[in-house]
Amino acid sequence: MDKETLEHVETLVAMPFRKFLDVAVAWKEEEGVDFSLIDPTKCPVHQYAMRKGRCLDVTGHTELCPVCDNPMCPTCGSHCVDQISRITGYMQAVSGWNAAKKQEFEDRTRYGVPDAGIV
Ligand SMILES: [Zn+2]
Ligand SMILES: [Zn+2]
Numbered sequence: 001m002d003k004e005t006l007e008h009v010e011t012l013v014a015m016p017f018r019k020f021l022d023v024a025v026a027w028k029e030e031e032g033v034d035f036s037l038i039d040p041t042k043c044p045v046h047q048y049a050m051r052k053g054r055c056l057d058v059t060g061h062t063e064l065c066p067v068c069d070n071p072m073c074p075t076c077g078s079h080c081v082d083q084i085s086r087i088t089g090y091m092q093a094v095s096g097w098n099a100a101k102k103q104e105f106e107d108r109t110r111y112g113v114p115d116a117g118i119v
Pocket of ligand 1 (some may be wrong): 040043044045046065066067068069070072079
C-alpha cells in the first residue's frame, strides 16, 4: 500500500463509526459494487472495525450492514457477530442452524421487557 492510500485509510479509520458508515454507503453507491455477493470480511465496514479494534460488546441485537447487508455489531461494525437464541431448550449459535430453523427464528415474535430496559 503506497503512502497516499495509507493516509487515506488512516483518515477513514479516524472517523467516528456512524460518519464512516455514511461515507462507505456513499462510496458503494458511487462505485455500484454489490457487496452482498462478496465475503463479508472483505466489506469495508468490517475492515474498518478490524483496523479500529473490535469492541467486545454482548448486545441484545445486531444491525444489518448498510453496505453488504450482513449482520454487524451496532457499536464497532464488526461482521464477526453471532446471534445466540434458544432452540429446543438449548442455547446455540444461530449460524449453525439449518434453513428451516433459521426461518423459524425469523418468524418468531420477540417481546421486550420494558421495565428492565431490555427491548
Ligand atoms: Zn458489511
Ligand atoms: Zn462491536
